[in-house]
Amino acid sequence: MNSYIDILFWIRQKKWLLIALVYGMLMHHFVTPPPDLNPAAFDALIIISMALILIVTEPLPLPAIAMFMLFMQVVLGIDTANNVASSFMNDAVFFIMGSLMLAVAIVSQGLDKRLALGIITLTGHKTWRIVAGFTAISAILASFIGEHTVAAMMMPVGLTLVRYAHKDPRKVAGLTAALLFSIAYGATIGSIGTPSGGGRNVIMMNYWAEFGAGSVTYLEWIKYVYPMVLFQIPFTVFILLWTFKPEQSNLDSAVRKLVVDVARAGKIKGREWLAIILFFLVFLGWVFLSEAFGLGIIALLGVFLYLSFGLVEWQELNRKTNWGVILLFGAAISIGIQMNQTGAAEWIAHVIITNLGKVIDSPAILQGSVSVLLTGVMSNILSSSATVAVVGPIVLDLGGDQILIGFATAIASAFGYFTAVAAPACTIIYSSGLVKSKDFLRAGWKMGVLSLVSLLGLSLLWWPLL
Amino acid sequence: MTKKKVPFDPKSLKFLTAVSSAEYSKPTLKMGALIASVFDASHGVVYVGERASEFHGSSVNLTRQNLDNWNIIHPGLEVLEWALQELKKLSPENEELAKIQFNPDHVYEEDGRVRVMLPDDKGCRIELVLREGELVDQLRKEIQLEGYDLAIIGGSQNKRHLAHSILQYLPSSIFVLQKFNPRKKYKLLLLVDDSIATIKSIEWGALIAEKLGWPVRTLTVSKTKRFGAGYQGAADKAKAYFDSRGIEVEQFFLTGDPVRTFVEFAGDNHFVIMGASTLNPVKQFLFGSKPIKTLEQTDVPILIVR
Known part of the structure; x- marks a missing residue:
């Protein structure tokens, strides 16, 4: 009796795994590939669609999904084991691995207290100025060190202010939401600013190289994209204050208590200076040496330095680094490369252009709108980096300027304002239990419109000048 | 493994109350405490929170560890702290229970859950547990792990569509407190x-x-x-x-x-x-x-x- 229940419960928990497997078997054995699609490309599409089902519904841990994507390429005969292994590891995966480790190393230094003091000194006590300060600092820092690192450092500052403002944060729901969303949305809009702002940017750079589209340096990326970051900051502040309407216009007492709190940390210590200097060196390496060495290698060099100087223990890095995500991106990029090599990406791009070309005359508008909308929608369901890993090969085959299409895709992958799952910063503020899913929708649609208009302006007014 | 119990052996029954928040779970916790005292059963309180997507799980954990440095505790632990205070209020005569102090630093991660250590628990037989994930899955794991005889679930957590899963898969007796009013004479x-x-x-x-x-x-x-x-x-x-x-x-x-x-x-x-x-x-x-x-x-x- 109990074993029946165990089996039924397993089926309940793993139903999406079973659905994915049945779907895959049916597609492989009973569906004939379209005449213009070769069998290997068809199989690559089956694997990627099965993986998408598994990633969205999570019936398996991420590393298991990664392994599935890898062994299926060999089992279905798409490529040899050695070729799959070599496509699995590349500089983008090194970068994701390095940036996750750097996040642990930086957050563990306790620099957030210095940051809190710095922001308060800049903004003063008025709520709107603090929201503006949080948004701007989160955006600028996230553009260099990644949104997950910034959100992890800023969250305690935001929550401490909220708790000092009122014993029960639910009684100041507007203030709470304004402060927490200024961290999340600030970090999200900033994450597009430089290649090191997010793993998805580096994945796109990797695809440019794979597709022979040319290369973009760290500074060139900044030149193309940073104006959009700066443009969005004041409008984001306005949207947050308009949407959430903080209950208190002045956080005088809360700020004073926060200052007393952080002042206990004392003067900045030598080890904290060293942590800042090392990150600055990594940053300089990304700016000036990434073309020669790759962003990932420089990130790993940074981790090596943090370990060498004893600023972080390996055990801590090992425990706090999400190895599952690293494996998954390695596998996703590997299948992305297969989509390119087998012609699957080109086939999907061709189908999209053939069908939507009847509705939209201009190829440039078609390519732009497909890449932005497809990426924007998918990033709200999946996650931003996974979206670029999956959608990247397709949009680069849509035609037009692959670099500009790639920029538009990487930027649109940051439009994950509507749900808590899209961006790490959004998941982090949601985990506080103080903001609700509907808050993401309330502010998210306004942010979505802002970002779409900003991207349109950037592509029509700024990029032609470069 | 589920532990087999002899019914009504006073000190061996184990009841589990699932709470979601101080706002909604007060009647559930009150009834849970009352029923546990009626049966002289040991009483576990579990908070099942949402689990962050695996993509961002490590970033959330990193943030939580950083929040600890600022003495900001996990929202689920806040609910458990509230639950302990409520249990004390519900049994003012229980001197042993009154002595128990909640310390968010005294938590122990084991078997995919976080258990709050109650060092002053002298025979009060209270367990406070934090879990994250899907409600039925987590309750089933908790019941199997500790061998609970009864799971007490609030009506707000029932959500009707879960009725089938709750009754089919939870390996204990189930008490669902739908629209329960503690002041009403039933x-x-x-x-x-x-x-x-x-x-x-x-x-x-x-x-x-x-x-x-x-x-x-x-x-x-x-x-x-x-x-x-x-x-x-x-x-x-x-x-x-x-x-x-x-x-x-x-x-x-x-x-x-x-x-x-x-x-x-x-x-x-x-x-x-x-x-x-x-x-x-x-x-x-x-x-x-x-x-x-x-x-x-x-x-x-x-x-x-x-």
């Missing part, structure tokens, strides 16, 4: 038929009636006008059992569709107790069962005894 309604589970539900019902002083009714429903020897015998046995314990009982025999009749009779002023289904699990999965359908259709508190 009548105990025992649904009696010839199943084995009825016997145990009568024992539980008698104990609750004795301790809470609620009037007792038994209801036996037959699909036809004829009540077979099995049904009549079960009703007689139930009455005899209550009589033997000095509890007055009103008996009702009605004809019709069992589930619809239970639901209509229960109205909004009964506290329903019924035995779990003895149907084959596959049949229950495909077609449901009387307890599942009753839970889906009624709005009153319902205890399903396994």
